[in-house]
Amino acid sequence: MLRSRNVRTAHPRSEGGTQRLQALSDGVFAIAMTLLVLDLSTGDGHGSVAAVLHGQATHLLLYAESMVVLGVLWFGHRNGFEYVRRTDHVHTWLSLALLAVVALLPWTTRLVAAHLLDPLALTVYNASLLLVTGLDAATWWYATGPAALVADMPGRMVRVSRRLTLLPVGTYLVATGVVWLSVWPTLALDVLLPLLPISGLSYRLQYRFTR
Numbered sequence: 001m002l003r004s005r006n007v008r009t010a011h012p013r014s015e016g017g018t019q020r021l022q023a024l025s026d027g028v029f030a031i032a033m034t035l036l037v038l039d040l041s042t043g044d045g046h047g048s049v050a051a052v053l054h055g056q057a058t059h060l061l062l063y064a065e066s067m068v069v070l071g072v073l074w075f076g077h078r079n080g081f082e083y084v085r086r087t088d089h090v091h092t093w094l095s096l097a098l099l100a101v102v103a104l105l106p107w108t109t110r111l112v113a114a115h116l117l118d119p120l121a122l123t124v125y126n127a128s129l130l131l132v133t134g135l136d137a138a139t140w141w142y143a144t145g146p147a148a149l150v151a152d153m154p155g156r157m158v159r160v161s162r163r164l165t166l167l168p169v170g171t172y173l174v175a176t177g178v179v180w181l182s183v184w185p186t187l188a189l190d191v192l193l194p195l196l197p198i199s200g201l202s203y204r205l206q207y208r209f210t211r
Helices: 002-010 019-037 049-055 057-080 089-114 119-144 155-178 183-192 195-199 201-210
Strands: none
Touching (some): 049 057, 057 089
């Protein structure tokens, strides 16, 4: 009897609430967003402010780009947890993999800011965006699939939301694939894609198709 009790104590339940996972996610997103700004420089005190701004133009643009991407991911992650009522082993590890790539984005942003027109740097940057959006989609598809981790979400909304998670995955797949032909389509896709959720278009589409 004692041995059985010890075994149960040593191996806690594989399912549970989402509060600690939400707290960890918020912390990782906050740290990643903070790290983005640390690469911005105010110069060495010599020269004009205009020269500093000119020298930091690429870093500022990439800072804004990655901040928007992280903001969109965090917003979707937060909204998802409005419906996810519990987590399990697979969902937890998918979420941790997602957060691992989120934590990597400041580095890939720094790399592409230093080598903006280098196809390899853009490949690394877009591959990280492809990976993070792919993991975000995988996490949501798992939660809304047979694992049934969500509650109070209409079936039609589930189907539409799952399809919408594939849009950034497909876009970043194309952006990563065409970069060796020309960097400009990749840069254009990187700039335009985050504008969809910012404009509210993706949310309006979801609302329209789930009424």
